[in-house]
Amino acid sequence: MFRNVSFSKTGIVATILVLVLSMMLAACGNNNKENGSANESNEPKETTTGTPASTETAESLPEVKLTWYFPGVFPQADQDLVFAEVNKILKEKINATVDFKPFGFGEYDQKMQVVIASGESYDIAFTSNWINKYSLNVAKGAFLPLDDLLVKYAPKSFAAVPQSFWDAARVKGKIYGFINEQIAARTPAVVVSKEEASKYNLDIPAISGKLTPDNLHLLEPYIQSVRKDFPQKGFITSLVQLDGLFFNLEPIAGIQVPGSVEFSDSTLKVVNQFETEGVQKFAALMRDWNAKGYLNSKERISKKSEDGTEAKAGKVALAIGGAYKPGGEIELSAEVGYERLQLPAGTAHLTTNGIIATMQSINRNSKNPERAMMLLELLNTDKELYNLLSFGIKDKHFSIDADGFMVKQGDEAKAYSPDVPWMFATNFLAYVEKGKPMTVWEDTKKVNADALPSLLLGFSFDAEPVKSEIGKVTAIFDEYSRAIELGVSTEEKYKEFLAKQKAAGADKIIAEMQKQIDAWKATK
Amino acid sequence: MLSKKIGPQLFINLLFILFSIACIFPLIAVISVSFSSEEDILKYGYSLIPKSFDLSAYAYVLYKPLQIVNAFKVSILVSVIGTVVSLLVIAGIAYPMSREDFKLKNKLSFYVFFTMLFNGGLVPTYMLISNYLHLKNTIWVLILPYLAFPWFILILRSFMQKIPHSIIESCMIDGASEFRIFFRIILPLAKPGLATVALFILLQYWNDWWLSMLYIEKESLVPLQFMLYRMMNNITYLTNASNMMPPGMKDLVLPSESARMAMAILAAGPMLAVFPFFQKYFVRGLTVGAVKG
Numbered sequence: 001m002f003r004n005v006s007f008s009k010t011g012i013v014a015t016i017l018v019l020v021l022s023m024m025l026a027a028c029g030n031n032n033k034e035n036g037s038a039n040e041s042n043e044p045k046e047t048t049t050g051t052p053a054s055t056e057t058a059e060s061l062p063e064v065k066l067t068w069y070f071p072g073v074f075p076q077a078d079q080d081l082v083f084a085e086v087n088k089i090l091k092e093k094i095n096a097t098v099d100f101k102p103f104g105f106g107e108y109d110q111k112m113q114v115v116i117a118s119g120e121s122y123d124i125a126f127t128s129n130w131i132n133k134y135s136l137n138v139a140k141g142a143f144l145p146l147d148d149l150l151v152k153y154a155p156k157s158f159a160a161v162p163q164s165f166w167d168a169a170r171v172k173g174k175i176y177g178f179i180n181e182q183i184a185a186r187t188p189a190v191v192v193s194k195e196e197a198s199k200y201n202l203d204i205p206a207i208s209g210k211l212t213p214d215n216l217h218l219l220e221p222y223i224q225s226v227r228k229d230f231p232q233k234g235f236i237t238s239l240v241q242l243d244g245l246f247f248n249l250e251p252i253a254g255i256q257v258p259g260s261v262e263f264s265d266s267t268l269k270v271v272n273q274f275e276t277e278g279v280q281k282f283a284a285l286m287r288d289w290n291a292k293g294y295l296n297s298k299e300r301i302s303k304k305s306e307d308g309t310e311a312k313a314g315k316v317a318l319a320i321g322g323a324y325k326p327g328g329e330i331e332l333s334a335e336v337g338y339e340r341l342q343l344p345a346g347t348a349h350l351t352t353n354g355i356i357a358t359m360q361s362i363n364r365n366s367k368n369p370e371r372a373m374m375l376l377e378l379l380n381t382d383k384e385l386y387n388l389l390s391f392g393i394k395d396k397h398f399s400i401d402a403d404g405f406m407v408k409q410g411d412e413a414k415a416y417s418p419d420v421p422w423m424f425a426t427n428f429l430a431y432v433e434k435g436k437p438m439t440v441w442e443d444t445k446k447v448n449a450d451a452l453p454s455l456l457l458g459f460s461f462d463a464e465p466v467k468s469e470i471g472k473v474t475a476i477f478d479e480y481s482r483a484i485e486l487g488v489s490t491e492e493k494y495k496e497f498l499a500k501q502k503a504a505g506a507d508k509i510i511a512e513m514q515k516q517i518d519a520w521k522a523t524k
Numbered sequence: 525m526l527s528k529k530i531g532p533q534l535f536i537n538l539l540f541i542l543f544s545i546a547c548i549f550p551l552i553a554v555i556s557v558s559f560s561s562e563e564d565i566l567k568y569g570y571s572l573i574p575k576s577f578d579l580s581a582y583a584y585v586l587y588k589p590l591q592i593v594n595a596f597k598v599s600i601l602v603s604v605i606g607t608v609v610s611l612l613v614i615a616g617i618a619y620p621m622s623r624e625d626f627k628l629k630n631k632l633s634f635y636v637f638f639t640m641l642f643n644g645g646l647v648p649t650y651m652l653i654s655n656y657l658h659l660k661n662t663i664w665v666l667i668l669p670y671l672a673f674p675w676f677i678l679i680l681r682s683f684m685q686k687i688p689h690s691i692i693e694s695c696m697i698d699g700a701s702e703f704r705i706f707f708r709i710i711l712p713l714a715k716p717g718l719a720t721v722a723l724f725i726l727l728q729y730w731n732d733w734w735l736s737m738l739y740i741e742k743e744s745l746v747p748l749q750f751m752l753y754r755m756m757n758n759i760t761y762l763t764n765a766s767n768m769m770p771p772g773m774k775d776l777v778l779p780s781e782s783a784r785m786a787m788a789i790l791a792a793g794p795m796l797a798v799f800p801f802f803q804k805y806f807v808r809g810l811t812v813g814a815v816k817g
Contacts, residue, residue, distance in 0.1 A: 073758070075743050075746075077591075080743075101741060104754050104757065104758040104761075105757075105758050105761040105762060106753075106754060106756075106757025106758040106759075106760065106761045107737055107754060107757065110737070111737070111738070114646060114647060114650045114738060117646075117647040117650075118647055118650050118651045118654065118655065119651075120654070120655070309566055312566055313563075313566035313567055
């Protein structure tokens with residue numbers, strides 16, 4: 001292959017020079033551009049009109065086309081129909097149309113990475129702590145600070161969302177994400193079959209909201225009696241599903257990575273969650289339960305994570321996982337085809353991650369940021385528009401019955417059900433689905449309000465300095481966690497797990513977290 | 525004499541039979557799962573023979589047949605146009621590179637070879653295609669980026685180098701133009717090489733979901749592989765990240781295991797049918813290329 005390629009010395013030198021020069025040029029170009037836009041946005045954004053949005057009418061606004069990237073269960077068969085309908089309303093109200101760019105969850109992250117890196121001038125994009133990651137994008141300078149825009153063009157939404165929620169979205173004092181209000185308080189849910197719970201006398205008041213690693217063994221008699229009649233049914237949970245919250249801990253970078261703060265600890269000391277008494281007690285109990293056969297470990301260990309198929313196959317006596325929310329049992333029941341009960345496992349906590357799980361951001365390079373903000377305000381205040389986007393066309397995809405509940409129209413509803421009402425705007429505008437209590441949104445607001453706010457509210461961890469360590473400890477978690485949560489390992493194995501984590505740099509990660517938290521505390 | 529041979533021969537045959545089974549086994553499993561009912565899979569796991577014959581997976585996948593038919597159409601159109609045009613382009617580059625008397629031969633070889641080692645990277649490519657060439661959401665974006673694959677060019681060049689130069693010279697003496705030599709003499713002589721490369725290109729186009737993921741947002745231009753990729757990827761995402769997401773995502777109706785397998789069969793089927801026809805060229809074209817290259 002090389003036979004025909006001759007490399008002359010000058011040729012090689014020239015090529016290298018050209019390469020190096022072009023790289024330098026490209027780097028300079030980027031820097032200049034970024035600096036330029038950063039400077040621009042640090043100044044308060046001067047808008048063309050200068051008058052508050054409320055006094056403007058559709059006619060006085062120039063027509064614009066906005067681009068909006070978002071994820072969901074897309075594509076939907078009728079999406080173009082619905083989007084056209086939405087655009088009709090938008091044209092009328094704010095003289096704008098939206099170029100909707102919906103993507104499936106699987107593609108969205110990758111897609112946004114190239115879109116953002118290429119500097120495209122889209123207007124709005126969905127962002128969160130789990131997809132199209134907020135903190136990373138803010139660090140990259142991909143988003144516009146929204147503080148002034150919010151006050152000017154979205155006063156109603158800005159006032160409606162609690163201040164603590166906005167604080168959770170602040171990075172270095174500025175808000176970069178428009179928060180969609182939804183269930184923000186988090187606690188794992190206990191899920192059982194309704195029929196079995198009454199038949200085998202599950203003591204609901206004793207466990208609802210009160211489960212801790214210390215009293216988890218209270219569930220044993222119940223599981224035992226279910227298993228007597230249904231030997232294939234077991235107890236299902238996993239460390240990932242319990243998510244630290246169950247152990248009264250807030251993991252800083254996810255349960256997989258060592259480093260958590262106890263909710264009640266006002267000194268904000270970072271500890272390794274796997275060294276805490278709670279997690280170790282849980283591990284010991286799982287070993288015990290595995291020995292008694294409650295966990296169906298043999299069958300489950302072949303899977304890397306829980307995916308809900310056990311429930312569908314009727315193999316669950318009691319499960320803990322996911323996140324509790326009012327009205328959630330209707331959805332859980334629909335999923336499996338038999339009635340299920342859902343209870344909160346422990347105290348609900350308000351955490352940064354729970355709040356910033358669903359936000360819209362405005363692009364740094366957007367040509368019409370103020371109109372994008374007006375669109376967000378409209379979506380968060382106009383009930384009809386919001387429901388149109390979330391559930392489709394009224395009397396086609398769904399209808400409203402005499403009592404005011406939403407009823408989905410079978411096959412017609414299937415043609416448009418992206419199932420992401422919390423993604424478009426505030427969830428509290430959604431019509432209540434038949435079967436759920438009419439007060440579901442008031443209940444949800446109450447859960448949010450009653451939840452204990454985390455002392456770390458507003459802190460987000462920058463994982464960059466310890467990226468490689470995090471990769472290593474995550475791999476170790478993947479290696480050991482399944483054996484731990486299924487109780488098939490021994491105490492020695494658990495110690496080995498801790499030792500390996502230490503060797504992989506657990507202490508360095510924890511020290512970095514502590515450093516960032518202390519610095520954050522000092523600014524408050 | 526005969527009995528002496530039977531032992532080792534039997535052994536070798538057995539080895540190949542086992543190997544063939546190992547190759548066919550997963551395929552049969554996928555077909556079987558696609559015909560099983562969701563309930564059986566949940567209860568008994570995968571099995572080679574479906575417990576009860578069930579067509580609901582295909583009914584689900586073909587629920588909106590137009591969508592699948594359209595994706596098939598896109599895939600076939602892209603594969604056929606892509607293969608034909610790409611083959612012409614590749615042969616057109618490989619031929620001069622194989623000619624000893626072409627002055628810029630080495631420089632051209634270097635240019636082709638260089639792109640194999642260094643490329644612009646994802647973001648610049650994306651910017652070029654979407655912001656400057658405005659190819660997003662056109663059928664061309666699925667065809668153009670793969671037109672000239674350096675590796676295939678090198679394979680074909682090696683193959684063409686084997687064609688004796690004297691043939692070309694004698695044609696020239698007879699007064700044939702370069703184009704005539706290329707189309708009338710070289711291309712027919714290079715048939716095995718062309719067929720091999722054509723198969724590679726065809727597979728490349730048929731199996732590609734990457735270009736459509738980056739550049740296609742219009743549903744009418746989504747090829748089959750991307751549909752499959754999207755479906756599988758969404759399922760993995762939803763099962764892995766569900767505890768990070770806002771509550772309420774678990775009530776989604778995900779396609780069952782069997783539906784995914786049915787989809788895989790639909791996507792892989794046509795290539796399985798095409799492959800045997802190329803095979804006879806495949807062996808010749810590739811070995812020749814490999815030996816000389």
